[in-house]
Amino acid sequence: MVTVGVMALGKDYATQECSIARALEIVGERWTLLVVRDALYGVRRYNDFLVHLGIPRAVLATRLQMLTEEGILEKRRYQESPPRDEYVATDRGIALWPALRALGRWGREHHGESALRTFHHAECGTELGSYGECPACATVVPVEDVLMAPGPGLDPDPADPVSRALLQPRRLLQPIVVDQV
Amino acid sequence: MVTVGVMALGKDYATQECSIARALEIVGERWTLLVVRDALYGVRRYNDFLVHLGIPRAVLATRLQMLTEEGILEKRRYQESPPRDEYVATDRGIALWPALRALGRWGREHHGESALRTFHHAECGTELGSYGECPACATVVPVEDVLMAPGPGLDPDPADPVSRALLQPRRLLQPIVVDQV
DNA sequence: AGAGTAGGTTCTGTCATTGAACCCACGGCC
DNA sequence: GGCCGTGGGTTCAATGACAGAACCTACTCT
Incomplete structure (x- = not known):
């Protein structure tokens, strides 16, 4: 180019x-x-x-x-x-996950907030470590095996339908289904 | 107003x-x-x-x-x-290292370049993984124990004195010494 | 006294971003 | 057949961040 x-x-x-x-x-x-x-x-x-x-x-x-x-x-x-x-x-694009994960961790620590979203290893349920690895399985978790769930700090009733669709626990990369009004 | x-x-x-x-x-x-x-x-x-x-x-x-x-x-x-x-x-600021490391890895892969700089665990010499962890020791390497060395793609004779100071292998966070002209 | 250096501030023109308005192809309704 | 709604954009004026250069201020060196 x-x-x-x-x-x-x-x-x-x-x-x-x-x-x-x-x-x-x-x-x-x-x-x-x-x-x-x-x-x-x-x-x-x-x-x-x-x-x-x-x-x-x-x-x-x-x-x-x-x-x-x-x-x-x-x-x-x-x-x-x-x-x-x-x-x-x-x-x-998927290869950017480590960078996004690292930024998210830093953002959370920086603000001392409670987690807005949590990320777990879908196979075993363990929460991911600082760098996206599963502490229990001792492997880096492939992005499609990451389970995302809402954390305690997340607004339980957001206005837009996309945010609502992202409220339920789901694997990364799974296409969202927006509820038609 | x-x-x-x-x-x-x-x-x-x-x-x-x-x-x-x-x-x-x-x-x-x-x-x-x-x-x-x-x-x-x-x-x-x-x-x-x-x-x-x-x-x-x-x-x-x-x-x-x-x-x-x-x-x-x-x-x-x-x-x-x-x-x-x-x-x-x-x-x-030091806590931003994992994010920077992840971005750097991605940037290198994206361009298919040879490495401009390499980062190793000073204790054991192993090159760091995507998030700045040491694959051999299975720990996140503290930033002050990261050894940075020039890679094959780096210009061996840069114009500015700061780039020249960064040419020699060195631990992160160590203050640079600029050669006065 | 004059030159040099570290660490800034001020200035102006250019360009990206914003938010709103507009466009267009289709599908459904009546 | 006319009309409206919807998804997926493009166009436009105003705003404000950025680039680059000039300027300023202490201080030191010679």
């Missing part, structure tokens, strides 16, 4: 020779990591991202396109007529 | 009830994580951050102040006359 010319703002960290900077050039923009998080939680549709994130429509469209181009999400047609696409996390 | 309340841009993810969003409100702004990374690498002085990051001076001043207020860095006077301060990572 050859980018010619000056990219004055936003994305590049020109002088940085560092994998962290390379990563942040892609997922370091505002909203991007939250979109990926939602994709791992099972959100797939444009409209579901929209209401769950409270993100401006134009920004969401830009981010979805960029994440698709970078191979982090895959745009997949799920019906013709009218044409409708969903965005599903690829392996490359 | 005083405008109260609405923070239109930048920092907050108002609707998000999520530890990851809480974390990103603090360390999700442009440059912020790179400043923390440099602090863990041992950079402490305003001028060293400046030349190593290539960040605008005003932005650096803002970030350092914010990170200090959030308790991620500590501003510490190291000489009077003229008054000079250095910025040192606190426990809260």
Whole structure:
């Protein structure tokens, strides 16, 4: 991918020779990591991202396109007529789970909050350790075997239907089912 | 006219009830994580951050102040006359290491690059896993026991003195010594 | 006295983000 | 057949963060 010319703002960290900077050039923009998080939680549709994130429509469209181009999400047609696409996390997107998990742990500790969501090993029920491993089984838990459950700090009756769908315990990557009103 | 309340841009993810969003409100702004990374690498002085990051001076001043207020860095006077301060990572800043490590791993895999820097457990020499754990010792390696070494992809003769100081293998958090010209 | 250095602040133009409005294709209803 | 609702976008003006350069202030060195 050859980018010619000056990219004055936003994305590049020109002088940085560092994998962290390379990563942040892609997922370091505002909203991007939250979109990926939602994709791992099972959100797939444009409209579901929209209401769950409270993100401006134009920004969401830009981010979805960029994440698709970078191979982090895959745009997949799920019906013709009218044409409708969903965005599903690829392996490359799933590989961001450790980073998201680490950020979430830090965010919780930083605020001294009670957990908003908890993550367990689906096979044995043990809560994941600091770095996404299962202390009981002594293995790194594959993302599809992570069971997400609401924690004590989470609002039990949120306004938007996506948040409501995420209230029940569920495995990561399982597509959410939004209750139609 | 005083405008109260609405923070239109930048920092907050108002609707998000999520530890990851809480974390990103603090360390999700442009440059912020790179400043923390440099602090863990041992950079402490305003001028060293400046030349190593290539960040605008005003932005650096803002970030350092914010990170200090959030308790991620500590501003510490190291000489009077003229008054000079250095910025040192606190426990809260050091706790960001797993997230930085995970991002770095992902960035490297994403680009299929050879490693720019490698990180080992100083006690046993094993290279760290995705979250900064030692696969051999099966423990999370304390940051001060992480040995950083240049990888094959790193420029062997960088222009700025801070990058040169970071070329030799060193433990994280050890203050860098810049060769005066 | 003059130059140099560390650590900033101020300024201006550019660009991304926001929020709202608009667009369009289809499907269902009556 | 006309109308409305819905999913999935695009366009637009206003705002405000960022980049880069110039400037400022103490102090030290020569």
